[in-house]
Amino acid sequence: MIEVQDVRVDPTTRRAWRGGRELSLSRKEFDLVHALIARAGSVVTREELMRDVWGVTFWTSSKTIDVHLGWVRRKLGDDPRRPYLISTIRGRGLRFETNVDADLDASVQEPIA
Template sequence: MIEVQEIRLDPETRRAWRGGDEIALSRKEFDLVHKLMSNAGQIVSREELMRDVWHASFWTSSKTIDVHLGWVRRKLGDDSRQPHLITTIRGKGLRFEKASARVS
């Protein structure tokens, strides 16, 4: 079981939860979240995501990642304008944050 912030992921059963609520993720959505959560706190490049999640050795557009990321953010309750779970690091990649940056 991988737990980061309020998200739990069970790689063996391929199930995910936010708090006590189960989240239905597609295969690629799960793989994307798993890759990011497994490397929480570290930047994962788009090249790594394409290689490890989509098993592609070359690509010309990041639209695939962006579309799936949008779906994942909605399902996880992460606001794309002010994300607290998955942060886009311009020119470098994505990072699943270890701790919430939200201020109460």
């Protein structure tokens, strides 16, 4: 079991939770969350994600990652305009944040199952 902030993933059963609520993730969504949360606090490059999640070493567009990331953020309740779980590090990759910014608005939206 891996837990960061209030997100937990169980790689053995391929289940994920936000707080006490189980999330309904597709296979690729789960793989994306797992790839990021397993390296929480570190930047994961798009190349690493394409290799680890999609099993390819090349791609013609990063739209695949962007589309799945949008779905994952929505299910986690992570606002893409002001993310606090998964940050995009421009020109480098993505990072699953290890703690919530203290200045973040207290009214965080609820995750959608």
